[in-house]
Amino acid sequence: MNYLKKGEVSSLLATPDANPDAHVLLKLINTKGTIESITIKAKDSKSGTWDTIPGNGIWNIVVTRAASGGILSNTDGSFNMEVEGDTELHLWLADNGNFGAAPEKFDVYIAFEDGRLLKNTIKK
Numbered sequence: 590m591n592y593l594k595k596g597e598v599s600s601l602l603a604t605p606d607a608n609p610d611a612h613v614l615l616k617l618i619n620t621k622g623t624i625e626s627i628t629i630k631a632k633d634s635k636s637g638t639w640d641t642i643p644g645n646g647i648w649n650i651v652v653t654r655a656a657s658g659g660i661l662s663n664t665d666g667s668f669n670m671e672v673e674g675d676t677e678l679h680l681w682l683a684d685n686g687n688f689g690a691a692p693e694k695f696d697v698y699i700a701f702e703d704g705r706l707l708k709n710t711i712k713k
Contacts, residue, residue: 636687
């Protein structure tokens with residue numbers, strides 16, 4: 590899919606570039622709560638960071654329910670959602686070249702409204 594152009598976008602309605610976005614299938618197992626934000630960050634802290642927190646200068650993540658589904662993210666890039674049980678979400682990010690080459694060198698962080706933070710390494 591192609592939702593984003595490279596770099597911070599003020600609106601997810603902005604025209605994407607010609608490069609397809611990188612895709613991450615996020616599976617939450619037996620999880621309950623309200624997701625406040627999602628972040629994907631390089632383990633080396635230099636190869637890139639993406640998140641669903643608007644206006645912080647970090648590249649956006651678009652969240653969908655299905656691989657070709659409608660966008661769940663708000664137009665400012667923010668995302669929150671109540672989950673319970675097993676949940677699958679699809680994350681889309683403009684690839685900076687580092688992520689696509691070695692996604693296993695990145696972690697995904699899920700922050701919940703109650704302060705919990707889940708972290709896992711992305712698997713290729």
